[in-house]
Amino acid sequence: MSDEQAVIETEKLTRDFDDTRAVDGLTLSIETGTLFGLVGPDGAGKTTTLRLLAGLLDITAGSAAVAGFDLARDPEAVKARIGYMAQRFSLYGELTVTENLSFFADLYDVPRSELAERRERLLDFAGLSPFRTRPAEKLSGGMKKKLALACTLIHEPPILLLDEPTTGVDPVSRREFWDILTELYLEGTTIVVSTPYMDEADRCSRVGLMYEGRMIVSDTPQRIRDSVEGDLIEVQTDDWEAARDAAVDFPGVLEVQTYGETLHLLVDSAEERLSQVRDRLEDEGIPHRSLRRSAPRMEEAFISLVRELERDGARPTQERR
Amino acid sequence: MSIRHLRAVFRKEVLHIFRDRSTFILVLLTPISLLFIMAYALTVDIQQVPVAVLDRDESRLSRRFVHQLTVGEELDLHARVDSLGEIDALLRRGRIKAGLIIRPPFERQLITADGAPLQILIDGTEPESGAFAMDQIARRADAFVGQVLAQEAGLGMTLDGLSSPIQYHVTALYNPALKPRVDMVPGLISLVLGFPALSVALTLAHEREHGTLEQVMVTPVSRAELLIGKMLPYLAVGMVNVVVIPLIALITFDIPFNGSFSLFFLLSIAFLFAMLSMGTLVGVFMRTQPAALALSFLVIFFPGFFMTGIFFPLASMPAEVRLEAMFLPGTHYAVIARSVFLRAAGLAQLWPQSLALLGLGTLFVSVAAFSFRKKLG
Numbered sequence: 001m002s003d004e005q006a007v008i009e010t011e012k013l014t015r016d017f018d019d020t021r022a023v024d025g026l027t028l029s030i031e032t033g034t035l036f037g038l039v040g041p042d043g044a045g046k047t048t049t050l051r052l053l054a055g056l057l058d059i060t061a062g063s064a065a066v067a068g069f070d071l072a073r074d075p076e077a078v079k080a081r082i083g084y085m086a087q088r089f090s091l092y093g094e095l096t097v098t099e100n101l102s103f104f105a106d107l108y109d110v111p112r113s114e115l116a117e118r119r120e121r122l123l124d125f126a127g128l129s130p131f132r133t134r135p136a137e138k139l140s141g142g143m144k145k146k147l148a149l150a151c152t153l154i155h156e157p158p159i160l161l162l163d164e165p166t167t168g169v170d171p172v173s174r175r176e177f178w179d180i181l182t183e184l185y186l187e188g189t190t191i192v193v194s195t196p197y198m199d200e201a202d203r204c205s206r207v208g209l210m211y212e213g214r215m216i217v218s219d220t221p222q223r224i225r226d227s228v229e230g231d232l233i234e235v236q237t238d239d240w241e242a243a244r245d246a247a248v249d250f251p252g253v254l255e256v257q258t259y260g261e262t263l264h265l266l267v268d269s270a271e272e273r274l275s276q277v278r279d280r281l282e283d284e285g286i287p288h289r290s291l292r293r294s295a296p297r298m299e300e301a302f303i304s305l306v307r308e309l310e311r312d313g314a315r316p317t318q319e320r321r
Numbered sequence: 322m323s324i325r326h327l328r329a330v331f332r333k334e335v336l337h338i339f340r341d342r343s344t345f346i347l348v349l350l351t352p353i354s355l356l357f358i359m360a361y362a363l364t365v366d367i368q369q370v371p372v373a374v375l376d377r378d379e380s381r382l383s384r385r386f387v388h389q390l391t392v393g394e395e396l397d398l399h400a401r402v403d404s405l406g407e408i409d410a411l412l413r414r415g416r417i418k419a420g421l422i423i424r425p426p427f428e429r430q431l432i433t434a435d436g437a438p439l440q441i442l443i444d445g446t447e448p449e450s451g452a453f454a455m456d457q458i459a460r461r462a463d464a465f466v467g468q469v470l471a472q473e474a475g476l477g478m479t480l481d482g483l484s485s486p487i488q489y490h491v492t493a494l495y496n497p498a499l500k501p502r503v504d505m506v507p508g509l510i511s512l513v514l515g516f517p518a519l520s521v522a523l524t525l526a527h528e529r530e531h532g533t534l535e536q537v538m539v540t541p542v543s544r545a546e547l548l549i550g551k552m553l554p555y556l557a558v559g560m561v562n563v564v565v566i567p568l569i570a571l572i573t574f575d576i577p578f579n580g581s582f583s584l585f586f587l588l589s590i591a592f593l594f595a596m597l598s599m600g601t602l603v604g605v606f607m608r609t610q611p612a613a614l615a616l617s618f619l620v621i622f623f624p625g626f627f628m629t630g631i632f633f634p635l636a637s638m639p640a641e642v643r644l645e646a647m648f649l650p651g652t653h654y655a656v657i658a659r660s661v662f663l664r665a666a667g668l669a670q671l672w673p674q675s676l677a678l679l680g681l682g683t684l685f686v687s688v689a690a691f692s693f694r695k696k697l698g
Contacts, residue, residue, distance in 0.1 A: 017698065054539050056697045075695075076541055084539040090532030092333060094340035099333075106329030107540035135340075151536075 007032045007159060007190050008053060012062035015048055022048040024213030025062065030192065030206070032158075035185040037204030037221075038194040041306060044210040046194040047087060050163045053192065054084040067159055080108070083152035087163040089144045091151060093137030097128055100136055100151055108155035122150040125180065142173025149180065160184065162193040166200065178203055198299040209302065211309050221298055228296040228304050230254050231270035233277055235263040237288040246284050250277060257303055264300060322549075326542045330550025334524070338554055348520045348558050352513035356566055357573070359509050370454045371399035371417045373408050380428035382469060389465050390421070395457045408442060418444045419454035431469060506570050507658035508631030511651050514562055514592065515625055517555040518600030519617045524551060525604030526613035538695040545690050548605075552597045552686070556590070559597070563589040567662075580661035584668060588657050591678040595650035596621070598685035605693040625651040653677045 008030040015023040023045045030036050038046045051057045053066055055075035064071045067081040091100045101119050110118060123129045126146040131139060136147060145165055152160065162181075166174045178200060185191055185205070193204070201207045201221060208218040217224055237243045240261045247256050247265055252273040255266040267273040270293040281288050296304075338344050374390070376383050391398045399417050402408055408420035422440040430437040441458055443451035528534040537547065563586055571578050599621055607613035628635075628642055629651035635643055646652045653674035660666035668675065 051697060055695075056535065056538055058696060079539050080541045082539070084536075086532055086535045088532040088535075090536040092337070092533055093531075094337055095333065099336065103329050103333050104536075104540065106325050107537070107542045109323070109325065109541070148536075 005032055006030060007034075007068075008064075008066050008192065010053075010062065010064040013049075013052060013059065013064050014061040015045075015052055015057055016060045017048075021213055023052065026213070026215055028208065028215055028218065030190065032190055033185075033188050034190055035181070035203075035205045036190075036192045037201040037207040038192060038210060039196070039198070039201045039207060039302060040210030040216075042196075045213040046210055047163055048213075049210070050084070050161050050192065050194060054082060054161050055079055056084075080155075081157055082159045082161055083155070083157040084161045085148050085152045085163060085165055087167065089141075089148060091136045091144070091148055094135055096133050096135055097123070097139070097147055098132045100147060101154055104151040105154045110155050118154060118156075122153055125183075126150045127176065140173075142169045142177070145169055145173070145177060146180070149177070153184075158188075158190060160189055160191045160193075162191065164194050164196065167196060174200075198297065198302055201302075202298045207298070209305060211306060216305060216309065225296055225298060225301050228266070228301045230266050230268045230296075231273075232294045232296045232300060233265040233267055233270055233274060234290075234292050234294045235265060235277070235281070235288055236261065236290045237263065237281075237286060239286055242284070243281065243286045243288070246280070246286060247277070250280050252276070255304055255307065257300065264294075266296070266300065266304060322543070322546060326546040327550045327553075330542070330547055331553050334551050334554040335557075337524070338520075338558065344520060344524070347523075348517055348555065349561065352516045352562050352566060353569065355513045355516070356509055356569060359512075369394060369397040370419065370457070371397045372419045372421060372454055372458070373400045373402050373411050373417045374398065375402050375405065375408055375420065375422045378423050378425040378427035380425070382428040382431055383423045386423070386427075386462070386465050390458065390461055392461075396454065412442060412444050415444070418451050419458070421458060431466065507662045508629075508655050510566055510570060511592070511629070511654040511658050512622075512625055512631060513566060514559065514589065514654075515596045515621060515651065517559040517562075517593065518596040518603075518621055519614070521552060521555050521597050521600035522604040522607065522613040522617045522621075523610055525601070526607050526610045529608055530610060535697060538697070544693050544695060548601055548686065548690055548693060552601055555597055555600075556593055559593040560586075560590060563593070578662055579665035581665075581667065584671075585658075585661045588654070588661070588671065588675055588678070591675060591682065592650055592654040592657070595654075595678045595682035595685065598682045598689065599650065602685045602689040602692075605689045624649050628652070629655050631655050647677070648681065650678055650681050653681075 006029040008028065010026050010028045013023055013026040013028070014021065026045075026049060038049065040046055048057065052059060052064060052071070055066075055071055055078050059072050066078045069077040069081075071078055092103065095103065098119065101122065102115070105115050105119070120129075123132060126149060128143060128147060128150065131143065136144065139147060149162075149165065152162075166177050169177065174197075181191060181193065182203065193200075195201060204221060206218065207221050207224055209216045209224070217227070219227070235243060235247075238261075240258065240263055243263055244256055244258055247253055247263060250265070250273075252268045253265050254268060257264040257266070265273075265277065267277075274291070274293060278288075278291055281291075338348055372390070374387050376387060387398070387401070390396055400407075400411065402411070405422070408417075408422070411417045412420060420442040422442070424438050424440065427437045427439075439458075439462060441455050443455055525534075528537070567578065567582075567585065600617065603616050603620065604613055607616055624645070625631075628638070628646045629649050630646070631651070635646055635652070638646070657666075657671050657674050657678075660671060
């Protein structure tokens with residue numbers, strides 16, 4: 001398989017639950033060795049997409065192929081080649097760390113001669129070596145996630161599907177988890193990871209934004225950030241509520257986002273508007289501590305795209321590139 | 322079928338049974354304690370059984386006899402009545418368990434050893450108390466007669482070798498058969514041995530609820546490997562109960578065991594297999610543990626109780642129920658347990674039931690395996 005070849009390909013992939021269309025005509029192509037971040041608001045269809053790719057759900061319409069095998073026709077062939085990690089912690093709580101690893105090694109037919117060595121390497125890799133005899137249910141939240149990842153990796157799958165692996169995990173464990181993912185990525189593993197955290201999306205090589213079951217954008221983080229029209233002005237003020245209410249009417253302000261006591265004003269052009277915003281705030285008698293231009297981050301791009309969609313109501317018919 | 326997959330699932334499930342306290346209790350301890358509770362509930366020492374007496378003879382001896390009845394704790398003379406209608410009413414309302422009717426010429430016939438008539442009416446809905454009351458009355462009557470013969474007639478004779486001068490006319494109302502406990506315990510065994518079926522149903526639902534099944538579904542394990550691997554540990558645990566529970570029944574309840582134990586053991590395994598298949602089938606369809614529990618009771622335990630002929634004879638049921646009962650492993654096993662325990666029956670008599678158990682087990686587990694899909698939703 002050459003590096004350019006798509007290892008995950010979907011064509012108008014659709015899945016209905018009763019009356020709801022969870023995934024709606026998703027067409028997607030992920031190349032080998034990509035670290036693909038799946039983002040989108042809750043209910044956008046991220047989990048359904050990952051479960052479809054893992055062969056856990058029947059496809060309503062369209063098609064999908066993973067590792068060259070059609071998911072509808074040969075889901076078991078796909079299962080042997082992927083590692084899937086569910087959003088909820090789902091290992092056996094009464095089993096110890098090593099027992100869980102051995103269980104999955106057996107189910108994945110990991111060669112016995114390699115089992116001990118692989119297990120040790122993964123324990124080491126995940127920082128779980130000191131806890132090998134501890135029951136899984138007695139591990140901390142972060143360690144549980146790492147054990148789940150280790151179990152997912154025991155058969156060395158070329159493709160990883162991870163559903164919000166870091167949700168509910170402390171920031172240090174989150175960072176450690178992503179260091180592991182980055183290492184796997186550098187080793188050439190194809191990873192699809194859904195996440196609610198935009199800083200994590202920034203660490204991916206490609207990001208897909210899902211909205212109402214569709215892929216709205218699929219691009220590199222850099223290009224997605226750049227796609228945000230306008231610039232960002234960051235305002236720090238003692239009276240952020242007044243500033244927020246006033247800023248909506250400022251000329252050239254496209255959108256106002258609040259981050260605690262910091263306001264992010266999305267404007268058509270920072271050069272042009274920076275001094276105007278300063279003047280207007282002074283006119284309104286709103287004191288500000290700092291006012292500076294900053295680059296739009298993934299977060300602003302995401303919010304701005306979602307707001308745009310919610311405003312339009314209509315679903316775009318084409319992927320934006 | 323990969324032995325490695327099967328063994329992995331088996332080992333995991335065994336560890337689960339022994340490490341998860343509630344599963345351990347449910348699987349190993351519940352059947353034993355349940356047998357005790359149910360068997361004792363059916364056989365507790367009965368005391369102060371209320372009886373009523375209708376004395377038509379009104380003689381010296383009949384009055385002494387009635388007095389004799391109330392000595393001791395066993396019987397409670399609830400009422401002396403004047404008509405048969407009153408006894409009937411008291412029995413119907415459940416106020417008394419037995420009614421004793423002394424007809425003339427009780428005194429005269431007793432003295433002449435001419436077969437004095439005693440009529441006893443028993444509430445057959447509670448055969449245990451009714452039979453107990455009858456037994457008590459008869460015993461006292463025999464003792465009384467001994468005294469009377471010695472004193473009144475001055476013959477100094479004992480009853481040995483003579484037929485009792487009292488003629489009993491016993492009528493058990495509502496349940497003429499008066500099934501005794503000896504018959505009940507093998508039936509109870511079949512009921513409590515079914516418990517691992519509940520565990521299998523629950524463990525599948527438990528894995529669904531906790532999301533562990535989702536993680537297993539993405540592995541290449543096959544449906545049959547998963548289901549059989551999960552059933553086998555419960556079969557093993559059930560086999561422990563197959564040995565322990567009859568032993569307890571023999572020792573504690575003084576039940577005869579006339580048949581071959583190895584045959585009983587083998588056929589019990591066939592029964593366990595059928596029950597576990599049924600539990601697996603329930604577990605495959607139910608998403609949550611409460612649902613699995615409810616359905617288990619609905620399709621495994623209630624019918625097991627009411628429709629397998631353990632407590633209520635199948636012959637008395639409508640044809641549709643009898644047909645349905647043929648699909649319950651308990652129906653066949655109740656026959657096996659009773660026949661082996663009490664009648665020393667062998668495979669020559671029991672082959673239809675044995676085949677039925679194997680057939681049902683195969684049917685249920687096949688339907689379960691075909692219905693179970695490695696998919697969510």
